[in-house]
Amino acid sequence: MTPVRGGTPRNPERRTDGPIVARFAELLGTPLLPWQRMVADIAGEIDPDTGTYFYDTVILSTPRQCGKSTLVDAVDTRNSQWGPNRFIYYLAQTGKDAGDHFKKYLKAIQASPLSVITTRPYLGAGDLRQPFVNGSVIMPKSVTKVAGHGVQGDKITLDEAFSLSEETGNTILDGFMPTMATRLKATGVQPQLWITSTEGTAESTFFNRKLDECRAGEQSRRTCWFDFGIPEDADPEDLDAIMRHHPAAGLLWDKSQLADFREQFKGNPAGWARAFGNRRDAGLSDRVIDEATWAVSAVAPVSPTDLDGRPVVFGVAVDVDGTHTSISAGICNPDDTVTTQLLKILDGTGYAPTELARLCAKYHAPAVIDSRGTAADLSDRLHHMTDRNGDPLIEFVDMDAADYLTIGQSYVSGLVNKAVYHATDPELDASAANSARKWAGDAWRVSRRGSTGLTSPLESCMLAAWGAAHRPEEAGPLQIF
Ligand SMILES: Nc1ncnc2c1ncn2[C@@H]1O[C@H](COP(=O)(O)OP(=O)(O)O)[C@@H](O)[C@H]1O
Ligand SMILES: [Mg+2]
Incomplete structure (x- = not known):
């Protein structure tokens, strides 16, 4: 037989x-x-x-x-x-x-x-x-x-x-x-x-x-x-x-x-x-961002000392099963474009609150995170962090579930239209290459289970770009103390 x-x-x-x-x-x-x-x-x-x-x-x-x-x-x-x-x-x-x-x-x-x-x-x-x-x-x-x-x-x-x-x-x-x-x-x-x-x-x-x-x-x-x-x-x-x-x-x-x-x-x-x-087709049939778009939207990384008062928003994303947490910056440039830059890939979700609080305080920047899905638990913890006076430690850009479903599409169209850039980073490149789409009707989002690598680096950039475009009014330019 x-x-x-x-x-x-x-x-x-x-x-x-x-x-x-x-x-x-x-x-x-x-x-x-x-x-x-x-x-x-x-x-x-x-x-x-x-x-x-x-x-x-x-x-x-x-x-x-x-x-x-x-x-x-x-x-x-x-x-x-x-x-x-x-x-x-x-x-x-x-x-x-x-x-x-x-x-x-x-x-x-x-x-x-x-x-x-x-x-x-x-x-x-x-x-x-x-x-x-x-x-x-x-x-x-x-x-x-x-x-x-x-x-x-x-x-x-x-x-x-x-x-x-x-x-x-x-x-x-x-x-x-x-x-x-x-x-x-x-x-x-x-x-x-x-x-x-x-x-x-x-x-x-x-x-x-x-x-x-x-x-x-x-x-x-x-x-x-x-x-x-x-x-x-x-x-x-x-x-x-x-x-x-x-x-x-x-x-x-x-x-x-x-x-x-x-x-x-x-x-x-x-x-x-x-x-x-009966061999699994492990290839990514539908990557989120095609290689050509990704290549032409790359820019050099920005060093913190070169920010020159440009406002920043931090995007936070979590991989499936909470294995990693990525934090990216969305930097609002004077010409109204946004540069997204991967800052950290942390193990698990445990280190994220301290690191994010530090970054937000240092750059007087708000954060954006999905309150459902893989990031739900971390989001909950971040929202409950308070300072000595009981005030929220981190300011958030409000994002509801419907907004979340648009972040991938708006990020990709931003890259195509030269309104959004990404700072070169090998781990972000890998995430972009390995992230697949998951369609629901005419809309798509990043498929965490369908992807062949970490999705949080790319997702955190998508969130950062969205956050930069929807920043609260009062968030003024960067102040350095
Ligand atoms: N034990 C069997 N004896 C005769 N024909 C069979 C037998 N098992 C399946 N077939 C025929 O082989 C073809 C494929 O079977 P199917 O059950 O549809 O396969 P699968 O679901 O694995 O694609 C069908 O035409 C079916 O009638
Ligand atoms: Mg059959």
Whole structure:
């Protein structure tokens, strides 16, 4: 069988429900391929202490055209027969993705001997479902539909989970996980969450984190996982290597078809390596500031002794998980342009209050910080710092959540229009090169999880530039005592 790239081995001491899944797959007309059977056997292991599934979570990563979704269908059909009134969800990125796959499944089951255990499917636009005689039901849904409401069920699959951001994925899990214990008690069958996908990109923050945890051995003992794909040192252009590591190669398609698949990815080698080698596309597809703009907006750093009374605002930003805090200055030049300059990258957030208070006092400058997100805790601490008389120690430029969403766009247009500059700094250069965008409709912000390095240096410059443009009136020119 195709070698796995990583994952949970079969524990032969446990019984497994896999053979029953295999029987359902045969009846559906898609007898399990060896890799599908392996996954069914391990995911279906029975805990001898409880008599139900040992695993509550199954994480499955394979290349495309493997038979992932087809395996999910067989498992779901079997799952519907563990008892009466079971709720099974098949979630995909959009209602169309979920529905397209589900209609294929409906055809297969209705044409199979299993049609006798089903009742008439619902085919409504927003209400596709396959009910069974025993009252169980399988329902496809779009992730976005479900995310706001929460799902309670006995089995839920997040298919092609690479498309989910960490927020969206976790919202769904937050709705489902707490109900698992209740359902287990009510039904006697351990509910299961399946997360299945081909590797994604740097934007695939939900699935990347799940996989990375498994690869680091940090998954819960109730999670089993499976990872198929080419190893790190393989060349994705070597079709023989793809054939060796793709678990459906030679079974669902052969090498001559593989060459045609490659043709479809002409000019897109990273897309090819991802789809058929299951290799994560770690490249930044969408950097915040393109290299050319960044290069032409660079100026020499300003030394504190050369400020000549120019007003200053300090921007403060925090990296994901609070690993670093960056402080940048926004310097208001006499010609109304702003120079942004990275001053400090501090470890953690603990040193930031003292350092910022010192800078603000020394330069009589206000600060600007996001009061939500990764900086929320630090912002709170900074706002509560007082001097001996109980007066606030640091003055802030007020910024609300809507303002915050504009800082990246206004910074980039400032650089393009030559209204904003950045003082050269290798760590700021790295941050600009590694920071990716995250889109929400027509607006974007820096994607902290989707980026491949520290984002706080760049974000602190964005904040500093915004702060310099929105400085409180009374902040006069720099005074030196
Ligand atoms: N066990 C199987 N036997 C026969 N055909 C299968 C089997 N598993 C998958 N297929 C077929 O292979 C194709 C790809 O399967 P699919 O489940 O969509 O793959 P994936 O979700 O991994 O991209 C589909 O046309 C499907 O019907
Ligand atoms: Mg699929």
